[in-house]
Structure formats: structure tokens, C-alpha cells
Amino acid sequence: MAAVEQSPAVVPVNLLKEGPPGPQEMLSLPNLLNIRESLAIAESLASASLMTSPAAKRRLRARKIELGLGEEPGYEPPRHLLLYLVRMGSFSSAPKILNEDTQDNDVDLPEKMSREELIDHCEQKLEGSPRLVRRKFTPVHNMNGNLEDKDKNSDDERIRILQWNVLSQALGQNNDSFVCCPDEALEWKRRRYHMVQEIVSYNPDVVCLQEVDHFEFLKKALKTQGYQGTFFPKPDSPCVYIKDNNGPDGCAIFFREDKFKLIDTQTRILEVWRVQSNQVAILVTLEDRRSGKRVCIATTHLKARNGALLSTLRNEQGKDLLEFVDANARGAPVILCGDFNAEPTEPIYATVMNHESLALGSAYSTKHNQEPSYTTWKIREEGEVCHTIDYVFYSKDRLNVEAVLKFPTGEEIGQDRVPSLKYPSDHFSLVCDFSYRDPKSE
Numbered sequence: 001m002a003a004v005e006q007s008p009a010v011v012p013v014n015l016l017k018e019g020p021p022g023p024q025e026m027l028s029l030p031n032l033l034n035i036r037e038s039l040a041i042a043e044s045l046a047s048a049s050l051m052t053s054p055a056a057k058r059r060l061r062a063r064k065i066e067l068g069l070g071e072e073p074g075y076e077p078p079r080h081l082l083l084y085l086v087r088m089g090s091f092s093s094a095p096k097i098l099n100e101d102t103q104d105n106d107v108d109l110p111e112k113m114s115r116e117e118l119i120d121h122c123e124q125k126l127e128g129s130p131r132l133v134r135r136k137f138t139p140v141h142n143m144n145g146n147l148e149d150k151d152k153n154s155d156d157e158r159i160r161i162l163q164w165n166v167l168s169q170a171l172g173q174n175n176d177s178f179v180c181c182p183d184e185a186l187e188w189k190r191r192r193y194h195m196v197q198e199i200v201s202y203n204p205d206v207v208c209l210q211e212v213d214h215f216e217f218l219k220k221a222l223k224t225q226g227y228q229g230t231f232f233p234k235p236d237s238p239c240v241y242i243k244d245n246n247g248p249d250g251c252a253i254f255f256r257e258d259k260f261k262l263i264d265t266q267t268r269i270l271e272v273w274r275v276q277s278n279q280v281a282i283l284v285t286l287e288d289r290r291s292g293k294r295v296c297i298a299t300t301h302l303k304a305r306n307g308a309l310l311s312t313l314r315n316e317q318g319k320d321l322l323e324f325v326d327a328n329a330r331g332a333p334v335i336l337c338g339d340f341n342a343e344p345t346e347p348i349y350a351t352v353m354n355h356e357s358l359a360l361g362s363a364y365s366t367k368h369n370q371e372p373s374y375t376t377w378k379i380r381e382e383g384e385v386c387h388t389i390d391y392v393f394y395s396k397d398r399l400n401v402e403a404v405l406k407f408p409t410g411e412e413i414g415q416d417r418v419p420s421l422k423y424p425s426d427h428f429s430l431v432c433d434f435s436y437r438d439p440k441s442e
């Protein structure tokens with residue numbers, strides 16, 4: 001039986017601190033009416049802060065002085081607005097429905113299965129459904145062998161990473177308004193097996209996922225393939241405000257236990273201007289059981305929504321994320337992947353690529369020096385949405401990109417885009433093969 005937590009007369013926005021919120025940390029519902037005006041001012045100031053011309057900087061400084069916001073460079077939203085922004089996206093006027101992750105207790109799988117056995121099991125559960133959109137690898141450096149049929153095993157030092165926003169079941173079915181997606185495609189008892197097929201088909205060594213709200217199912221299914229996983233939920237997931245939810249969504253990392261030894265796990269609630277946000281990150285340090293080489297792998301899901309103010313907020317989250325990764329990598333090469341909710345033109349992309357000590361590159365832009373045309377392609381009520389917002393960044397001085405998985409064409413995806421009966425998420429997975437660079441070649 002789900003526990004229902006009733007909303008108070010006021011909305012506590014310091015959700016991430018222990019103890020009751022103080023008066024200065026409360027945002028009364030009537031005051032929400034004033035938020036629009038504050039947001040409009042903040043959006044204009046954030047837009048100006050992104051401009052680089054001296055004249056624009058002078059205008060921003062004058063406007064900030066006029067509004068009593070100080071003379072420091074850049075723009076930091078006032079605290080009352082910032083506390084609202086980090087909560088934006090959760091349904092604060094609705095009661096929380098505190099369900100546990102138990103909706104997949106009906107799934108019965110043996111502890112061990114071959115990859116073919118698990119894929120066949122999924123196909124049986126999906127009988128009558130169209131096959132998944134199939135994709136091929138493209139080599140970045142010269143490689144021998146068939147990439148599609150490559151047998152990944154514990155004796156191979158190369159690392160295959162699968163990065164994927166799997167689409168939260170609660171949000172996808174109840175809140176995301178995919179107007180061209182048939183209801184059947186979003187039914188969980190069907191969709192979960194397509195998700196497993198997508199992951200297992202590419203035989204990754206490490207799996208980084210976002211919007212996970214059925215972790216126990218993925219843990220059970222991937223355990224049959226020898227994966228160990230860890231999950232970190234959002235502190236105020238929008239899922240928990242939706243009826244029949246399966247608990248909060250968050251990020252997860254799985255890795256092959258026969259290939260890697262877990263050295264360290266770290267989690268973080270990302271901060272913006274010294275205030276905790278509703279976005280999280282997970283980091284694991286893994287050691288290759290055969291070679292003893294280590295790699296630090298992190299994943300995140302940054303704040304969504306458009307506009308200069310949210311773009312600036314994402315950049316602040318990204319700065320905190322990079323500090324977190326840099327502090328915990330401890331000299332190991334880094335692979336940082338996730339849904340950054342930002343096109344390559346946004347500040348966060350340059351912030352990641354220009355981080356001095358991490359020295360990161362983008363795996364998918366390695367060969368042609370540009371990102372894919374899209375990583376998500378959906379149709380919502382406002383129209384067609386086609387963006388590049390998911391990335392796999394890596395230590396370009398320590399690792400080589402050997403191959404990446406191609407994205408399907410518009411024709412292969414279909415005119416109704418995704419999610420669909422042929423693909424279970426509104427984001428496509430990114431799959432990359434890495435190898436350690438030979439120090440002698442540097």
C-alpha cells in the first residue's frame with residue numbers, strides 16, 4: 001500500500017536539508033504568482049550574461065546595479081528564485097505517493113542465462129511486436145574483426161560503454177505527451193523487454209542509464225548476464241507525484257563483474273550556486289581484473305527546459321559535476337556520459353570540453369569533429385523535437401575511441417519517431433568502444 005504524503009499549505013523548497021525548513025526557505029503558494037515576473041527578469045539577465053561584447057557586459061552590470069544585484073560578473077539568480085528553479089519540474093501542489101520498486105515482482109528469471117537465451121526470452125514476451133531498430137557500428141580507428149559480432153570477454157582490455165536515457169515509465173506514460181506514440185508502446189510489461197534487448201544486444205561492459213524508475217527489474221535482468229549495478233534517485237523525483245508510480249527515477253550504472261573489480265562508488269546531488277538541485281550523478285572506479293588498469297566512469301542527467309536561465313543553471317550543474325569527477329578520478333582515465341539536456345552550442349558543452357585537468361573529448365565527434373544530428377527525436381503536442389543532448393565524454397589523452405554505434409536514419413525510425421513499437425525510449429542509446437592509449441605513443 002502506497003503511503004501518501006499530503007502537501008502542506010506552503011511548499012518547502014529546501015528539500016535537501018535535514019530538519020524543518022526555516023521561514024526564509026519557504027515559498028508560499030500565493031507568492032508563486034510573482035514568480036513569472038521574477039523569471040522574466042532573470043531570463044533577460046541570463047541572456048545578457050551569455051553575450052561576450054563589452055557593450056553587453058556594461059548593460060548587464062548597469063541593470064544588475066539598478067536591481068540591487070551587485071556588480072559581480074555574470075548572473076546569479078536571487079535565492080528565492082533559485083530555490084524555485086531547482087524544484088521546477090516536480091509537481092509541488094500534488095501529494096507525494098511514496099511507492100516502492102515492486103512492480104516487477106512478477107518477473108522470474110534464472111540467475112544465469114546466455115545472452116542468446118535472454119534475448120530469446122525477451123522475444124517470446126514480445127511475440128507479435130515489431131523488431132527493434134537495428135544499428136551498426138562504425139570504426140573510428142582502424143580495427144580488425146566484425147564489430148557487430150565482437151565477442152566481448154574478460155580478456156579484452158577494450159571497454160564498451162552503453163549510455164542511454166531509458167525514459168521513465170511513470171513520466172513517459174503519464175506526463176510526456178508523445179502524441180504519435182501508440183499506447184501499447186508505452187505499456188510497461190511490454191516495453192521492459194525491449195529495453196533489455198536494446199542493452200544486451202550490444203554486449204556492453206558498462207551501462208550508464210538515466211530516468212531509471214524500475215531499477216529492480218533491470219538489476220534482475222542484467223544479473224543473468226553477470227552485471228552488478230548501483231542506483232541513485234533524484235531527491236525530489238517528479239515520478240513520486242504520479243499515481244501508480246514505481247518509486248523515484250534516477251541514474252544507474254551497471255558493469256560486468258567478470259571483467260571489472262569495483263574499487264569505489266560515489267554519488268552526488270549536484271549544486272547550483274551553493275544550493276542543491278534535483279539532479280544527481282553516480283561515479284564508479286573500476287579495475288580491469290586482468291590488466292589491473294583502472295577507469296573512472298560517471299553518469300548524470302542535467303536539468304531540462306529551454307531558455308538562457310536554464311542553460312546557465314545547467315552550466316553551473318556541469319561545473320559542480322566536473323569538480324566531483326575530478327576530485328574522485330584519482331589519476332584514472334575518465335568516461336563521463338549522460339543526458340546533459342543541452343545542444344553543443346550551450347555553455348555546458350564548452351565547459352566540459354575545456355576542463356583543464358580532465359582534458360575531455362566527445363567520443364561521437366572524434367572522427368568527424370561534430371556531434372550526431374540528433375540523439376532524441378520525438379513528437380509532442382508542441383511539435384517535432386529533434387535534438388543532440390546526450391554525450392559520451394572521455395579522457396582524450398588516456399583513451400582511444402575505437403568505434404561508435406551509428407544512429408538510425410529518419411526512415412528507419414519511422415514517421416511517428418520515438419518512442420514507438422520499434423523503440424522503447426525517446427532517446428537513442430550511445431555505444432562506444434574505448435581502448436587504453438599506449439603511453440609510448442604519447
